[in-house]
Amino acid sequence: MLLAFNRQRRDRKPISVLYLDLDGFKRVNDTHGHDAGDYLLVAVAKRLTALVRPTDVVSRLGGDEFAILCEAMNEDGATQLAKRIVEVVPKPIEVAGRSLAVTPSVGIALSRDPGIRPGELLADADMAMYFAKEESRSGFAFFEDELREHARNRMSLDAG
DSSP states (O other): OHHHHHHHHHTTOOEEEEEEEEETHHHHHHHHOHHHHHHHHHHHHHHHHHHSOTTOEEEEEETTEEEEEEETOOHHHHHHHHHHHHHHTTSOEEETTEEEOOEEEEEEEEEOOTTOOHHHHHHHHHHHHHHHHHHTSSOEEEOOHHHHHHHHHHHHHHHO
């Protein structure tokens, strides 16, 4: 993913990152076992890969979190992709005779700044994903600077 990010930054193309977490995944692992959870993760990865363009990069970050790096994708394109993810990922998946489903919460960060570092853009998308999760689950949200302030306020409340 880092190589693709660096190529896109070098080419001065806008970069969009979608960061998603699977709501309900822990329940699948706890109820049906890790083999079922692993099968579900592979199925979700295949669905995500089928939704993106050949130039986009899908990466599993760990656990039930994925990131999608999109080259030359504006806000409208990122919105359309997020809507497709929210529509397609929750469709049930058959695992050992059981129908299992999870829903995605998606955070989106857009960058037109060729100087942004990959970690910053990924962190912004992650922060937006947590906002989407808090707001509705199985939805998406765009990163805005106000989310940083929201996160700081929440950390202050948690610490106090």
